[in-house]
Amino acid sequence: MVVAARRTGPIHLIVNPASGSRKAPEFIENHVEPLLHHLGLEYDLHKTDTEGDGSRIGQSLQKARQADAPSEKGGVWTLIVAGGDGTAHELIEGILSGETTHSGARDIGRWEVVILPLGTANALFHSLFSVPGKSLPPIPSDIQGFFDQNSTPPEIIRDLTSLVLALSSTTRPRNLPITLTSLVGPNSTSPPGTPLPTPTPIPSHIVLSTSLHAAILKSSEALRSSHPGVERFKIAAQENVGVFFSAKVRLAKTSQGRLEQYRPSARAFGAPFTAISDEGEVVLEGPFAYFLSTTTTPRLEATFVINPTLETILPESPSMDIVIMRPMRDPRVSKAVEAGEKAASEAWKPRPWEVLGQAYNNGAHVNMLYNDDGSTRVAASRGEAYDGENVVVETFRCGGFEWTPSDPLHGPSHVVCADGSLHDIPAGGSAKVSLLEDIPDGHGFYVWG
Numbered sequence: 001m002v003v004a005a006r007r008t009g010p011i012h013l014i015v016n017p018a019s020g021s022r023k024a025p026e027f028i029e030n031h032v033e034p035l036l037h038h039l040g041l042e043y044d045l046h047k048t049d050t051e052g053d054g055s056r057i058g059q060s061l062q063k064a065r066q067a068d069a070p071s072e073k074g075g076v077w078t079l080i081v082a083g084g085d086g087t088a089h090e091l092i093e094g095i096l097s098g099e100t101t102h103s104g105a106r107d108i109g110r111w112e113v114v115i116l117p118l119g120t121a122n123a124l125f126h127s128l129f130s131v132p133g134k135s136l137p138p139i140p141s142d143i144q145g146f147f148d149q150n151s152t153p154p155e156i157i158r159d160l161t162s163l164v165l166a167l168s169s170t171t172r173p174r175n176l177p178i179t180l181t182s183l184v185g186p187n188s189t190s191p192p193g194t195p196l197p198t199p200t201p202i203p204s205h206i207v208l209s210t211s212l213h214a215a216i217l218k219s220s221e222a223l224r225s226s227h228p229g230v231e232r233f234k235i236a237a238q239e240n241v242g243v244f245f246s247a248k249v250r251l252a253k254t255s256q257g258r259l260e261q262y263r264p265s266a267r268a269f270g271a272p273f274t275a276i277s278d279e280g281e282v283v284l285e286g287p288f289a290y291f292l293s294t295t296t297t298p299r300l301e302a303t304f305v306i307n308p309t310l311e312t313i314l315p316e317s318p319s320m321d322i323v324i325m326r327p328m329r330d331p332r333v334s335k336a337v338e339a340g341e342k343a344a345s346e347a348w349k350p351r352p353w354e355v356l357g358q359a360y361n362n363g364a365h366v367n368m369l370y371n372d373d374g375s376t377r378v379a380a381s382r383g384e385a386y387d388g389e390n391v392v393v394e395t396f397r398c399g400g401f402e403w404t405p406s407d408p409l410h411g412p413s414h415v416v417c418a419d420g421s422l423h424d425i426p427a428g429g430s431a432k433v434s435l436l437e438d439i440p441d442g443h444g445f446y447v448w449g
């Protein structure tokens with residue numbers, strides 16, 4: 001018989017009343033607080049009052065933690081997030097803001113996150129619990145007793161899975177690697193000998209993207225007042241689907257020295273085969289059409305599996321998987337480009353739809369190969385003789401990257417999306433992206449799932 005173990009560290013319940021379909025307060029009141037009371041657990045309740053308020057709460061929690069006695073400071077702080085991915089993003093941002101991000105020791109403590117699917121996309125929740133064939137864990141008898149007593153519907157129990165895991169403590173939470181993005185200006189603007197100011201890194205835990213994904217969000221924001229409904233995303237997608245984003249990318253190894261590329265025919269990672277080696281560095285030359293990295297979330301929605309390799313080949317240590325489309329790899333585009341850039345863009349336009357459509361097919365896009373005539377096929381799982389240069393999507397597993405736009409005048413190539421928040425790289429500068437690793441063992445962020 002499984003019995004729920006009692007958690008020892010502080011529990012903080014953070015509610016965003018504006019997330020998703022605005023059901024978070026009701027869900028907390030009806031299901032989360034009664035369960036915590038039933039188990040005799042104490043907790044602090046925080047409500048976000050305005051847009052961006054999660055960051056304030058994160059900062060205040062970190063301050064409270066720093067003020068605590070050393071024994072408390074080093075323990076586990078549990079965050080129950082009753083909101084969407086954006087609420088968790090703001091909390092993490094707040095916790096990492098200020099001196100903690102830049103202090104040598106990065107004495108941030110250990111944060112264990114419980115995710116409730118109360119937002120709109122709920123990418124982290126679906127990545128943890130919407131995986132086909134993944135069975136849900138056994139429920140401890142005292143929690144099951146609570147569910148029986150309250151006739152809790154199965155769909156509510158499913159939504160509470162992360163919390164049940166945290167309260168059971170029969171498993172361990174997963175590492176939630178944090179991506180840090182620094183936007184740096186061109187070196188040439190600093191007077192010789194002046195150290196460059198350290199830019200404040202932007203943390204993200206769901207997605208860090210450039211190119212089409214970031215450009216669609218940027219354009220849709222501009223359309224918000226004229227098109228308040230979801231159709232603005234469609235318009236923004238049409239505007240950007242033929243755009244080529246010129247940049248040079250340097251990929252970085254993980255702290256374990258890994259930098260690999262996914263091979264569809266092997267269904268495994270191996271040595272990079274489409275990147276060029278430049279003085280020992282692995283470099284990708286643009287133009288790019290799509291560029292998106294994630295560390296923990298293969299799914300950006302329940303069935304949109306943009307980074308399936310995070311599900312099929314579990315990372316052994318903190319790393320990021322990057323999914324890339326470069327239009328010049330498309331035989332139709334490389335042929336059309338002879339007739340000019342516009343012809344190349346027109347030839348490319350149908351491709352992102354085809355590829356991203358396959359992301360809804362359990363992430364089959366990462367196994368797509370080009371035929372010589374520009375048509376595509378999905379690589380057979382075994383025995384496909386050739387997968388060298390003809391992958392439609394390039395998938396890398398690495399420790400980070402540097403994205404340097406090649407044309408300082410092309411605004412869309414300078415847009416970076418960190419968990420939905422948009423940032424612009426200064427003209428002539430670059431985005432340096434790495435993982436938060438400079439922290440004591442066991443510190444950092446973990447998620448129950």
Ligand SMILES: Nc1ncnc2c1ncn2[C@@H]1O[C@H](COP(=O)(O)OP(=O)(O)OP(=O)(O)O)[C@@H](O)[C@H]1O
Nearest residue numbers: 019020048049051052084085086087119120121122
């Ligand atoms: N009291 C509030 N009033 C208005 N906005 C709020 C309030 N509290 C938080 N917010 C804002 O709500 C926004 C949406 O939150 P969140 O991202 O968690 O939900 P979502 O967008 O519905 O879900 P997801 O990110 O999973 O798609 C955030 O930008 C946050 O700053």
